[in-house]
Amino acid sequence: MAEIGTDDARQLAGALRQVLEAAHRALGGEGRPSALVEKVTGHLGVPPAEMLAVSQSFPPWEHVNLQRGVDAYLTEPGWFGMSGHGLDHEDFLNILTNAARHGMFELGRARFGTAPTGPATSTEVVELGLVHAVSPGGEAVVIGLRTAGEFSPSCRIDVLAASGRAATETRDEIVRLMRVHDVFRGQVLSFGVSEHHGNELVTFLPRPPVRAADVILPDGVLDLIERHVVEVAEWSAELLAAGQHLKRGLLLHGPPGTGKTHTVRYLISSLAHCTVILLTGPAMRFIDEAAALARRLQPSLVVLEDVDLVATDRDLDGEDGRPLLFSLLDAMDGVGGDADVSFVLTTNRASVLEKALAERPGRVDLAVEIPRPDAAGRARLLALYGRGVDVQADPGPVVEATEGVTASYVKELVRRAVLAALRESGTTVLHDRHFAAAGAEMDHGGRQLTRVLLGADPGDSFDEDWDDED
Incomplete structure (x- = not known):
């Protein structure tokens, strides 16, 4: 049966009503x-x-x-x-x-x-x-x-x-x-678009259980982020009494796969009683609704992921023809300085946002780079992702061979090493040869694209001369 439009449906309903009225009389x-x-x-x-x-x-x-x-x-x-x-x-x-x-x-x-x-x-x-x-x-x-x-x-x-x-x-x-009795208070929410009529939807998400020990960043970086977001929430009453503003904006920038989203998940976990609103991609057009909801349900955290995509995609312009990025920044400003609301923006390309943020100062008051991990960071990542298995391999060669990779790359490397061990012996005891096999598999020939997709420097490769004997 063919579908009819709204106007036709209204006319049909009116005609049916007249027929029913006549029949009733x-x-x-x-x-x-x-x-x-x-x-x-x-x-x-x-x-x-x-x-x-x-x-x-x-x-x-x-x-x-x-x-x-x-x-x-x-x-x-x-x-x-x-x-x-x-x-x-x-x-x-x-x-x-x-x-x-x-x-x-x-x-x-x-x-x-x-x-x-x-x-x-x-x-x-x-x-x-x-x-x-x-x-x-x-x-x-x-x-x-x-x-x-x-x-x-x-x-x-x-x-x-x-x-x-x-x-x-x-x-x-x-x-x-x-x-x-607002059911959204203290929840983790995500705006989206309904498949019916393009209406906006709000989805409830579980609060991620991420500990500080699970976040591997250069020394002092996580402390800086916590002071800017978490401590302001903890001292909000005292700051207001001292005439200080509460609203803050944080920009996390760096290559893909370095841990920006993971850091955000830690913030969400740390702010256990805070309302969190997540916006990404096309859903960022609901920034006005999200900002109003954040002010209503403060203390709140509004997360805007991959903001650089909004800045460059003309299909995501606002209804008034302005770039959605400018609408986003205006909405951030409209919340008011007295509101206990944090805006956290993530981007892989800070240069795309730099001009817009400079022209609208005060929206973002802290920018933090999340870089590719150094040697110490890669060693900590190996320990983190290998904590559920028995790692008997020497971490030194793995750390040296993974220079220039991201946290995502190390996570995938450990998983493939576990698979290699399971294929070999049916156990999850990891030796040097398992990491060597996993690294060679990820870097072999045309699989250089794998490195790019995981955020690693495509110019580097796993050390082919690494001794894979125990």
């Missing part, structure tokens, strides 16, 4: 009391023509928070719904009006779905339904919830009441409770 249904209308008017005490509706829309990813706000507000939830054609095209007040005049809609069950509340948890949400409630001032109200759908890019709350004040007070209190 022909069958003598005009004036027959509607159970749906009676359910609402019996609570509010006024007919649909005298009801007032106060509404507010939210991005689709806020539906779970809207549900939490309503759940916190209700004392006795008792959701009910409606049935009939065209429900997705009408707001609740129009549905009630049409039900009263033409009998188009009937009382039915509320429509429910699920929404995530964490990396491995979810909760039930109302996708379309109504519930009786009382306003903060004691007046009867009816609360309606609607999920985002094909004809509406937003989720929405409607509050029906006999007075605008009662409806507004109820809506405002629910929005306040949304923020009190």
Whole structure:
């Protein structure tokens, strides 16, 4: 069956509505009391023509928070719904009006779905339904919830009441409770794009368990990064009292595979109670939403990975025609200095960003290079990645033969050495010959591309003269 467009669907729904109304009148249904209308008017005490509706829309990813706000507000939830054609095209007040005049809609069950509340948890949400409630001032109200759908890019709350004040007070209190019970607070979140209608999505990610001992950087570099990001969070109240700003920007730059993302994972692990928002690639167009969310849920960490790709890809320009990089920097500035928000940018090519950052000073206040590891660093990496196996090889030749490689290269080298040992003896006892075989395999002939993909200097190669005897 061929799909139809939105405009055609609206016209079809309108025509069907007219047919149903005519059929209802022909069958003598005009004036027959509607159970749906009676359910609402019996609570509010006024007919649909005298009801007032106060509404507010939210991005689709806020539906779970809207549900939490309503759940916190209700004392006795008792959701009910409606049935009939065209429900997705009408707001609740129009549905009630049409039900009263033409009998188009009937009382039915509320429509429910699920929404995530964490990396491995979810909760039930109302996708379309109504519930009786009382306003903060004691007046009867009816609360309606609607999920985002094909004809509406937003989720929405409607509050029906006999007075605008009662409806507004109820809506405002629910929005306040949304923020009190915000499910995103303290979570690791990633913005993405839905496969349906291009809507933005928020995905929950597990917080990575990375220790300081797992991060191999030159002496003093990790301490510098921690002072800039973690210590500011620890002393935020004292810094504000002293008139100092909290917002900070960190740029991690260096060749691919040197550990920039791994360092970010350590920061995420260290800031255990901090809300983290990850943006990469096309999802960076949601920087305004991410920045607003970060300010709302502070203390927060916003991670922008591979920012150089944004700076050079014209397909990622903002909606107003400006390069997305400039929109990103403006969003960083708009958070405000008093907000306990850290922005961490990573890039393989700092030169691409240098001019833009220089023209907008203050967005990034610390740039740290993550270089290829030196000999001491490579020795520590061998120990780190080999800690789950029995390494009986002499690390010296391996360290010397891997000059110019990255952390990613060393990690892959150890894995291939383990595979070589398993093939040979079925054990994970590593000898010199296993590292020699792994290095030769990674560097052999056309496999120089492997070195490039792992961030190593393509001009270097594993030492072919290394003695592979134990």
